[in-house]
Amino acid sequence: MLNHDLKKEFQVERIAFFSDAVFAIAITLLIIEIKVPELHGEHFKDSDLARSLGHLIPKFIGFIVSFFVIGSYWAHHHVLFKYVEHYSPKLVWNNMFLLFSIVLMPFSSAFYSEYWIYLSSVSLGFYVINISLTGFLHYRLWAIVSDPKNHLSVGLENPAVASYYKTRAIVTPVVFLLCFLVSLKNMMLAYWVPATIFIFMMFVSKYYRKHHPEIFVKQHNPSK
Structure with missing residues:
Protein backbone atom coordinates (compact mmCIF):
# COMPACT_ATOMS: atom_id res chain seq x y z
CA MET A 1 0.00 0.00 0.00
CA LEU A 2 2.84 2.34 0.85
CA ASN A 3 4.59 1.65 -2.46
CA HIS A 4 1.32 2.27 -4.29
CA ASP A 5 0.91 5.67 -2.59
CA LEU A 6 4.51 6.60 -3.37
CA LYS A 7 4.00 5.61 -7.00
CA LYS A 8 0.90 7.83 -7.27
CA GLU A 9 2.77 10.74 -5.70
CA PHE A 10 5.67 10.23 -8.10
CA GLN A 11 3.34 10.22 -11.13
CA VAL A 12 1.65 13.44 -9.99
CA GLU A 13 5.07 15.05 -9.47
CA ARG A 14 6.09 13.98 -12.99
CA ILE A 15 3.11 15.83 -14.43
CA ALA A 16 3.93 18.93 -12.38
CA PHE A 17 7.66 18.88 -13.22
CA PHE A 18 6.99 18.39 -16.94
CA SER A 19 4.52 21.28 -16.85
CA ASP A 20 7.05 23.51 -15.08
CA ALA A 21 9.59 22.76 -17.81
CA VAL A 22 7.12 23.67 -20.57
CA PHE A 23 6.18 26.93 -18.83
CA ALA A 24 9.87 27.79 -18.37
CA ILE A 25 10.72 27.12 -22.02
CA ALA A 26 7.70 29.09 -23.30
CA ILE A 27 8.47 32.11 -21.14
CA THR A 28 12.12 32.04 -22.27
CA LEU A 29 11.19 31.84 -25.96
CA LEU A 30 9.32 35.13 -25.60
CA ILE A 31 12.55 37.14 -25.38
CA ILE A 32 14.29 35.11 -28.09
CA GLU A 33 11.75 36.51 -30.55
CA ILE A 34 13.21 40.00 -29.96
CA LYS A 35 16.33 40.45 -32.06
CA VAL A 36 19.12 42.94 -31.32
CA PRO A 37 19.04 45.84 -33.84
CA GLU A 38 21.71 45.56 -36.52
CA LEU A 39 23.14 48.70 -38.10
CA HIS A 40 25.41 47.99 -41.04
CA GLY A 41 28.42 50.09 -41.91
CA GLU A 42 31.23 51.58 -39.86
CA HIS A 43 29.64 54.94 -39.19
CA PHE A 44 26.25 55.43 -37.60
CA LYS A 45 24.85 57.82 -35.06
CA ASP A 46 23.39 57.05 -31.68
CA SER A 47 20.15 58.52 -32.97
CA ASP A 48 20.07 55.76 -35.62
CA LEU A 49 20.55 53.14 -32.93
CA ALA A 50 17.90 54.76 -30.73
CA ARG A 51 15.49 54.79 -33.67
CA SER A 52 16.13 51.10 -34.32
CA LEU A 53 15.54 50.36 -30.64
CA GLY A 54 12.34 52.39 -30.77
CA HIS A 55 11.04 50.11 -33.51
CA LEU A 56 11.24 47.26 -31.00
CA ILE A 57 8.88 48.92 -28.51
CA PRO A 58 5.81 46.99 -29.78
CA LYS A 59 7.76 43.73 -29.43
CA PHE A 60 8.72 44.59 -25.85
CA ILE A 61 5.10 45.45 -25.07
CA GLY A 62 4.03 42.03 -26.40
CA PHE A 63 6.85 40.39 -24.44
CA ILE A 64 5.89 42.09 -21.16
CA VAL A 65 2.18 41.27 -21.50
CA SER A 66 2.83 37.63 -22.44
CA PHE A 67 5.52 37.24 -19.77
CA PHE A 68 3.09 38.17 -17.01
CA VAL A 69 0.24 36.19 -18.57
CA ILE A 70 2.35 33.02 -18.74
CA GLY A 71 3.81 33.75 -15.30
CA SER A 72 0.31 34.15 -13.89
CA TYR A 73 -0.84 30.85 -15.39
CA TRP A 74 2.25 29.09 -14.06
CA ALA A 75 1.63 30.47 -10.55
CA HIS A 76 -1.98 29.27 -10.57
CA HIS A 77 -0.98 25.93 -12.11
CA HIS A 78 1.47 25.59 -9.22
CA VAL A 79 -1.34 26.27 -6.73
CA LEU A 80 -3.60 23.77 -8.51
CA PHE A 81 -1.11 20.92 -8.12
CA LYS A 82 -0.80 21.58 -4.40
CA TYR A 83 -4.28 20.09 -4.17
CA VAL A 84 -3.77 17.20 -6.61
CA GLU A 85 -3.33 13.84 -4.87
CA HIS A 86 -4.17 11.45 -7.71
CA TYR A 87 -4.00 11.41 -11.48
CA SER A 88 -6.11 10.10 -14.34
CA PRO A 89 -5.99 10.12 -18.14
CA LYS A 90 -8.50 13.00 -18.07
CA LEU A 91 -6.15 15.08 -15.90
CA VAL A 92 -3.09 14.22 -17.99
CA TRP A 93 -4.67 15.07 -21.35
CA ASN A 94 -6.40 18.24 -20.23
CA ASN A 95 -3.10 19.36 -18.74
CA MET A 96 -1.44 18.62 -22.10
CA PHE A 97 -4.05 20.72 -23.90
CA LEU A 98 -3.27 23.60 -21.53
CA LEU A 99 0.46 23.23 -22.21
CA PHE A 100 -0.25 23.24 -25.96
CA SER A 101 -1.80 26.69 -25.68
CA ILE A 102 1.11 27.87 -23.51
CA VAL A 103 3.67 26.66 -26.08
CA LEU A 104 1.78 28.51 -28.81
CA MET A 105 2.01 31.81 -26.92
CA PRO A 106 5.55 32.87 -27.98
CA PHE A 107 4.44 32.70 -31.63
CA SER A 108 1.10 34.44 -31.10
CA SER A 109 2.85 37.10 -29.01
CA ALA A 110 5.48 37.70 -31.71
CA PHE A 111 2.80 37.80 -34.42
CA TYR A 112 0.70 40.26 -32.42
CA SER A 113 3.60 42.57 -31.52
CA GLU A 114 5.02 42.51 -35.08
CA TYR A 115 1.82 44.02 -36.47
CA TRP A 116 0.75 45.99 -33.40
CA ILE A 117 1.87 49.26 -34.96
CA TYR A 118 -0.33 48.59 -38.00
CA LEU A 119 -3.43 48.24 -35.78
CA SER A 120 -4.03 44.77 -37.23
CA SER A 121 -7.23 43.12 -36.03
CA VAL A 122 -6.03 39.78 -37.44
CA SER A 123 -2.88 39.65 -35.29
CA LEU A 124 -4.82 40.86 -32.23
CA GLY A 125 -7.56 38.32 -32.88
CA PHE A 126 -5.06 35.47 -33.14
CA TYR A 127 -3.43 36.56 -29.87
CA VAL A 128 -6.81 36.85 -28.15
CA ILE A 129 -7.78 33.36 -29.32
CA ASN A 130 -4.56 31.97 -27.86
CA ILE A 131 -4.93 33.75 -24.51
CA SER A 132 -8.63 32.89 -24.26
CA LEU A 133 -8.01 29.24 -25.13
CA THR A 134 -5.38 29.08 -22.39
CA GLY A 135 -7.78 30.64 -19.89
CA PHE A 136 -10.67 28.32 -20.68
CA LEU A 137 -8.40 25.26 -20.56
CA HIS A 138 -7.07 26.45 -17.22
CA TYR A 139 -10.65 26.82 -15.98
CA ARG A 140 -11.40 23.32 -17.31
CA LEU A 141 -8.44 21.90 -15.40
CA TRP A 142 -9.67 23.44 -12.15
CA ALA A 143 -13.15 22.05 -12.83
CA ILE A 144 -11.76 18.54 -13.35
CA VAL A 145 -9.51 18.59 -10.29
CA SER A 146 -12.16 20.06 -7.99
CA ASP A 147 -14.96 17.69 -9.11
CA PRO A 148 -15.47 15.17 -6.25
CA LYS A 149 -16.52 12.53 -8.80
CA ASN A 150 -12.97 12.44 -10.21
CA HIS A 151 -11.30 11.77 -6.83
CA LEU A 152 -8.20 13.72 -7.81
CA SER A 153 -7.74 16.26 -5.03
CA VAL A 154 -7.64 16.85 -1.30
CA GLY A 155 -8.46 20.24 0.22
CA LEU A 156 -11.11 21.34 -2.27
CA GLU A 157 -14.07 19.95 -0.35
CA ASN A 158 -15.31 23.48 0.30
CA PRO A 159 -17.03 24.51 -2.97
CA ALA A 160 -16.07 28.16 -2.32
CA VAL A 161 -12.36 27.32 -2.73
CA ALA A 162 -12.86 25.80 -6.18
CA SER A 163 -15.26 28.59 -7.10
CA TYR A 164 -12.67 31.21 -6.18
CA TYR A 165 -9.96 29.69 -8.37
CA LYS A 166 -12.30 28.98 -11.27
CA THR A 167 -13.53 32.57 -11.18
CA ARG A 168 -9.95 33.85 -11.27
CA ALA A 169 -9.21 31.48 -14.15
CA ILE A 170 -12.06 32.86 -16.24
CA VAL A 171 -11.20 36.54 -15.73
CA THR A 172 -8.25 36.71 -18.14
CA PRO A 173 -9.94 35.10 -21.17
CA VAL A 174 -13.10 37.16 -20.65
CA VAL A 175 -11.08 40.41 -20.49
CA PHE A 176 -9.16 39.52 -23.66
CA LEU A 177 -12.40 38.70 -25.47
CA LEU A 178 -13.66 42.09 -24.33
CA ALA A 195 -4.64 46.25 -17.97
CA THR A 196 -8.08 45.91 -16.36
CA ILE A 197 -7.31 42.27 -15.52
CA PHE A 198 -5.65 43.41 -12.30
CA ILE A 199 -8.73 45.47 -11.39
CA PHE A 200 -11.08 42.53 -11.99
CA MET A 201 -8.80 40.21 -10.00
CA MET A 202 -8.84 42.69 -7.14
CA PHE A 203 -12.65 42.73 -7.11
CA VAL A 204 -12.79 38.92 -7.22
CA SER A 205 -10.42 38.65 -4.25
CA LYS A 206 -12.33 41.36 -2.37
CA TYR A 207 -15.65 39.57 -2.93
CA TYR A 208 -14.39 36.19 -1.74
CA ARG A 209 -12.54 37.68 1.23
CA LYS A 210 -15.79 39.27 2.31
CA HIS A 211 -18.10 36.29 1.75
CA HIS A 212 -15.70 33.36 2.23
CA PRO A 213 -12.77 34.55 4.38
CA GLU A 214 -12.01 30.99 5.49
CA ILE A 215 -10.67 29.97 2.07
CA PHE A 216 -7.75 32.40 2.29
CA VAL A 217 -6.41 30.41 5.22
CA LYS A 218 -6.95 27.01 3.64
CA GLN A 219 -5.57 27.91 0.22
CA HIS A 220 -2.10 28.42 1.71
CA ASN A 221 -2.28 25.21 3.72
CA PRO A 222 -4.05 22.57 1.61
CA SER A 223 -4.17 19.11 3.15
CA LYS A 224 -1.33 17.31 1.46
Missing part, protein backbone atom coordinates in the same frame (compact mmCIF):
# COMPACT_ATOMS: atom_id res chain seq x y z
CA CYS A 179 -10.42 43.55 -25.69
CA PHE A 180 -11.18 42.13 -29.13
CA LEU A 181 -14.76 43.43 -29.06
CA VAL A 182 -13.49 46.91 -28.17
CA SER A 183 -10.95 46.67 -31.02
CA LEU A 184 -13.82 46.48 -33.51
CA LYS A 185 -14.67 50.05 -32.54
CA ASN A 186 -11.39 51.52 -31.33
CA MET A 187 -8.12 49.61 -31.74
CA MET A 188 -5.99 51.97 -29.67
CA LEU A 189 -8.41 51.78 -26.74
CA ALA A 190 -8.46 47.98 -27.03
CA TYR A 191 -4.73 47.80 -26.35
CA TRP A 192 -5.36 49.15 -22.84
CA VAL A 193 -8.17 46.74 -21.96
CA PRO A 194 -5.86 43.90 -20.71
Whole structure:
Protein backbone atom coordinates (compact mmCIF):
# COMPACT_ATOMS: atom_id res chain seq x y z
CA MET A 1 0.00 0.00 0.00
CA LEU A 2 2.84 2.34 0.85
CA ASN A 3 4.59 1.65 -2.46
CA HIS A 4 1.32 2.27 -4.29
CA ASP A 5 0.91 5.67 -2.59
CA LEU A 6 4.51 6.60 -3.37
CA LYS A 7 4.00 5.61 -7.00
CA LYS A 8 0.90 7.83 -7.27
CA GLU A 9 2.77 10.74 -5.70
CA PHE A 10 5.67 10.23 -8.10
CA GLN A 11 3.34 10.22 -11.13
CA VAL A 12 1.65 13.44 -9.99
CA GLU A 13 5.07 15.05 -9.47
CA ARG A 14 6.09 13.98 -12.99
CA ILE A 15 3.11 15.83 -14.43
CA ALA A 16 3.93 18.93 -12.38
CA PHE A 17 7.66 18.88 -13.22
CA PHE A 18 6.99 18.39 -16.94
CA SER A 19 4.52 21.28 -16.85
CA ASP A 20 7.05 23.51 -15.08
CA ALA A 21 9.59 22.76 -17.81
CA VAL A 22 7.12 23.67 -20.57
CA PHE A 23 6.18 26.93 -18.83
CA ALA A 24 9.87 27.79 -18.37
CA ILE A 25 10.72 27.12 -22.02
CA ALA A 26 7.70 29.09 -23.30
CA ILE A 27 8.47 32.11 -21.14
CA THR A 28 12.12 32.04 -22.27
CA LEU A 29 11.19 31.84 -25.96
CA LEU A 30 9.32 35.13 -25.60
CA ILE A 31 12.55 37.14 -25.38
CA ILE A 32 14.29 35.11 -28.09
CA GLU A 33 11.75 36.51 -30.55
CA ILE A 34 13.21 40.00 -29.96
CA LYS A 35 16.33 40.45 -32.06
CA VAL A 36 19.12 42.94 -31.32
CA PRO A 37 19.04 45.84 -33.84
CA GLU A 38 21.71 45.56 -36.52
CA LEU A 39 23.14 48.70 -38.10
CA HIS A 40 25.41 47.99 -41.04
CA GLY A 41 28.42 50.09 -41.91
CA GLU A 42 31.23 51.58 -39.86
CA HIS A 43 29.64 54.94 -39.19
CA PHE A 44 26.25 55.43 -37.60
CA LYS A 45 24.85 57.82 -35.06
CA ASP A 46 23.39 57.05 -31.68
CA SER A 47 20.15 58.52 -32.97
CA ASP A 48 20.07 55.76 -35.62
CA LEU A 49 20.55 53.14 -32.93
CA ALA A 50 17.90 54.76 -30.73
CA ARG A 51 15.49 54.79 -33.67
CA SER A 52 16.13 51.10 -34.32
CA LEU A 53 15.54 50.36 -30.64
CA GLY A 54 12.34 52.39 -30.77
CA HIS A 55 11.04 50.11 -33.51
CA LEU A 56 11.24 47.26 -31.00
CA ILE A 57 8.88 48.92 -28.51
CA PRO A 58 5.81 46.99 -29.78
CA LYS A 59 7.76 43.73 -29.43
CA PHE A 60 8.72 44.59 -25.85
CA ILE A 61 5.10 45.45 -25.07
CA GLY A 62 4.03 42.03 -26.40
CA PHE A 63 6.85 40.39 -24.44
CA ILE A 64 5.89 42.09 -21.16
CA VAL A 65 2.18 41.27 -21.50
CA SER A 66 2.83 37.63 -22.44
CA PHE A 67 5.52 37.24 -19.77
CA PHE A 68 3.09 38.17 -17.01
CA VAL A 69 0.24 36.19 -18.57
CA ILE A 70 2.35 33.02 -18.74
CA GLY A 71 3.81 33.75 -15.30
CA SER A 72 0.31 34.15 -13.89
CA TYR A 73 -0.84 30.85 -15.39
CA TRP A 74 2.25 29.09 -14.06
CA ALA A 75 1.63 30.47 -10.55
CA HIS A 76 -1.98 29.27 -10.57
CA HIS A 77 -0.98 25.93 -12.11
CA HIS A 78 1.47 25.59 -9.22
CA VAL A 79 -1.34 26.27 -6.73
CA LEU A 80 -3.60 23.77 -8.51
CA PHE A 81 -1.11 20.92 -8.12
CA LYS A 82 -0.80 21.58 -4.40
CA TYR A 83 -4.28 20.09 -4.17
CA VAL A 84 -3.77 17.20 -6.61
CA GLU A 85 -3.33 13.84 -4.87
CA HIS A 86 -4.17 11.45 -7.71
CA TYR A 87 -4.00 11.41 -11.48
CA SER A 88 -6.11 10.10 -14.34
CA PRO A 89 -5.99 10.12 -18.14
CA LYS A 90 -8.50 13.00 -18.07
CA LEU A 91 -6.15 15.08 -15.90
CA VAL A 92 -3.09 14.22 -17.99
CA TRP A 93 -4.67 15.07 -21.35
CA ASN A 94 -6.40 18.24 -20.23
CA ASN A 95 -3.10 19.36 -18.74
CA MET A 96 -1.44 18.62 -22.10
CA PHE A 97 -4.05 20.72 -23.90
CA LEU A 98 -3.27 23.60 -21.53
CA LEU A 99 0.46 23.23 -22.21
CA PHE A 100 -0.25 23.24 -25.96
CA SER A 101 -1.80 26.69 -25.68
CA ILE A 102 1.11 27.87 -23.51
CA VAL A 103 3.67 26.66 -26.08
CA LEU A 104 1.78 28.51 -28.81
CA MET A 105 2.01 31.81 -26.92
CA PRO A 106 5.55 32.87 -27.98
CA PHE A 107 4.44 32.70 -31.63
CA SER A 108 1.10 34.44 -31.10
CA SER A 109 2.85 37.10 -29.01
CA ALA A 110 5.48 37.70 -31.71
CA PHE A 111 2.80 37.80 -34.42
CA TYR A 112 0.70 40.26 -32.42
CA SER A 113 3.60 42.57 -31.52
CA GLU A 114 5.02 42.51 -35.08
CA TYR A 115 1.82 44.02 -36.47
CA TRP A 116 0.75 45.99 -33.40
CA ILE A 117 1.87 49.26 -34.96
CA TYR A 118 -0.33 48.59 -38.00
CA LEU A 119 -3.43 48.24 -35.78
CA SER A 120 -4.03 44.77 -37.23
CA SER A 121 -7.23 43.12 -36.03
CA VAL A 122 -6.03 39.78 -37.44
CA SER A 123 -2.88 39.65 -35.29
CA LEU A 124 -4.82 40.86 -32.23
CA GLY A 125 -7.56 38.32 -32.88
CA PHE A 126 -5.06 35.47 -33.14
CA TYR A 127 -3.43 36.56 -29.87
CA VAL A 128 -6.81 36.85 -28.15
CA ILE A 129 -7.78 33.36 -29.32
CA ASN A 130 -4.56 31.97 -27.86
CA ILE A 131 -4.93 33.75 -24.51
CA SER A 132 -8.63 32.89 -24.26
CA LEU A 133 -8.01 29.24 -25.13
CA THR A 134 -5.38 29.08 -22.39
CA GLY A 135 -7.78 30.64 -19.89
CA PHE A 136 -10.67 28.32 -20.68
CA LEU A 137 -8.40 25.26 -20.56
CA HIS A 138 -7.07 26.45 -17.22
CA TYR A 139 -10.65 26.82 -15.98
CA ARG A 140 -11.40 23.32 -17.31
CA LEU A 141 -8.44 21.90 -15.40
CA TRP A 142 -9.67 23.44 -12.15
CA ALA A 143 -13.15 22.05 -12.83
CA ILE A 144 -11.76 18.54 -13.35
CA VAL A 145 -9.51 18.59 -10.29
CA SER A 146 -12.16 20.06 -7.99
CA ASP A 147 -14.96 17.69 -9.11
CA PRO A 148 -15.47 15.17 -6.25
CA LYS A 149 -16.52 12.53 -8.80
CA ASN A 150 -12.97 12.44 -10.21
CA HIS A 151 -11.30 11.77 -6.83
CA LEU A 152 -8.20 13.72 -7.81
CA SER A 153 -7.74 16.26 -5.03
CA VAL A 154 -7.64 16.85 -1.30
CA GLY A 155 -8.46 20.24 0.22
CA LEU A 156 -11.11 21.34 -2.27
CA GLU A 157 -14.07 19.95 -0.35
CA ASN A 158 -15.31 23.48 0.30
CA PRO A 159 -17.03 24.51 -2.97
CA ALA A 160 -16.07 28.16 -2.32
CA VAL A 161 -12.36 27.32 -2.73
CA ALA A 162 -12.86 25.80 -6.18
CA SER A 163 -15.26 28.59 -7.10
CA TYR A 164 -12.67 31.21 -6.18
CA TYR A 165 -9.96 29.69 -8.37
CA LYS A 166 -12.30 28.98 -11.27
CA THR A 167 -13.53 32.57 -11.18
CA ARG A 168 -9.95 33.85 -11.27
CA ALA A 169 -9.21 31.48 -14.15
CA ILE A 170 -12.06 32.86 -16.24
CA VAL A 171 -11.20 36.54 -15.73
CA THR A 172 -8.25 36.71 -18.14
CA PRO A 173 -9.94 35.10 -21.17
CA VAL A 174 -13.10 37.16 -20.65
CA VAL A 175 -11.08 40.41 -20.49
CA PHE A 176 -9.16 39.52 -23.66
CA LEU A 177 -12.40 38.70 -25.47
CA LEU A 178 -13.66 42.09 -24.33
CA CYS A 179 -10.42 43.55 -25.69
CA PHE A 180 -11.18 42.13 -29.13
CA LEU A 181 -14.76 43.43 -29.06
CA VAL A 182 -13.49 46.91 -28.17
CA SER A 183 -10.95 46.67 -31.02
CA LEU A 184 -13.82 46.48 -33.51
CA LYS A 185 -14.67 50.05 -32.54
CA ASN A 186 -11.39 51.52 -31.33
CA MET A 187 -8.12 49.61 -31.74
CA MET A 188 -5.99 51.97 -29.67
CA LEU A 189 -8.41 51.78 -26.74
CA ALA A 190 -8.46 47.98 -27.03
CA TYR A 191 -4.73 47.80 -26.35
CA TRP A 192 -5.36 49.15 -22.84
CA VAL A 193 -8.17 46.74 -21.96
CA PRO A 194 -5.86 43.90 -20.71
CA ALA A 195 -4.64 46.25 -17.97
CA THR A 196 -8.08 45.91 -16.36
CA ILE A 197 -7.31 42.27 -15.52
CA PHE A 198 -5.65 43.41 -12.30
CA ILE A 199 -8.73 45.47 -11.39
CA PHE A 200 -11.08 42.53 -11.99
CA MET A 201 -8.80 40.21 -10.00
CA MET A 202 -8.84 42.69 -7.14
CA PHE A 203 -12.65 42.73 -7.11
CA VAL A 204 -12.79 38.92 -7.22
CA SER A 205 -10.42 38.65 -4.25
CA LYS A 206 -12.33 41.36 -2.37
CA TYR A 207 -15.65 39.57 -2.93
CA TYR A 208 -14.39 36.19 -1.74
CA ARG A 209 -12.54 37.68 1.23
CA LYS A 210 -15.79 39.27 2.31
CA HIS A 211 -18.10 36.29 1.75
CA HIS A 212 -15.70 33.36 2.23
CA PRO A 213 -12.77 34.55 4.38
CA GLU A 214 -12.01 30.99 5.49
CA ILE A 215 -10.67 29.97 2.07
CA PHE A 216 -7.75 32.40 2.29
CA VAL A 217 -6.41 30.41 5.22
CA LYS A 218 -6.95 27.01 3.64
CA GLN A 219 -5.57 27.91 0.22
CA HIS A 220 -2.10 28.42 1.71
CA ASN A 221 -2.28 25.21 3.72
CA PRO A 222 -4.05 22.57 1.61
CA SER A 223 -4.17 19.11 3.15
CA LYS A 224 -1.33 17.31 1.46
